[in-house]
Amino acid sequence: MSQTYGMESPGRHVGHPQRPPVRYVVVIDADGLVIAKLLLETRQQVEEIFASASEVAQLTQGLRPAKGADGPEWDDALQGYSLAQRRAADVYTLRV
Numbered sequence: 001m002s003q004t005y006g007m008e009s010p011g012r013h014v015g016h017p018q019r020p021p022v023r024y025v026v027v028i029d030a031d032g033l034v035i036a037k038l039l040l041e042t043r044q045q046v047e048e049i050f051a052s053a054s055e056v057a058q059l060t061q062g063l064r065p066a067k068g069a070d071g072p073e074w075d076d077a078l079q080g081y082s083l084a085q086r087r088a089a090d091v092y093t094l095r096v
Contacts, residue, residue, distance in 0.1 A: 019046070021096050025059055026069055027051045028081060028089040041096075043077040065090035 024039040036056045038047040049056065069078055070086040078086055 021094070022046060022059075023094055023096060025056065025092040025094065026074075026078070026089050027056070027065070027092070028069070028078070028085055030081070030085070037077070039077055043073060045077060059094060060092045063092045063094070065092050067091075 020040050022038045023041040024037075024043065026037045026039060028035060028037065034051040036049050036051040036053070037045055038049070038059075039045050067090065068087045069089040069091050070083060074086065078089075081089075
């Protein structure tokens, strides 16, 4: 017979630092394919998904987008997109 009774208790939980929350959702037309870029406050991209995904609708529900992401603060995050694409982009700022 075993010297222990029942199940062993779980070990200590090891906390990991959490990633900062997404602050911006940029919906941009990439040559006919509309995508949503999820960005941190620093405008570092953490995810890119199809803009038609239900998650994008949930994230942006009730928010009004700003039109255009052509300012210098968006240069690194949206490099590779034309100025016309960036001007036509919708930028949602999420509540944190």
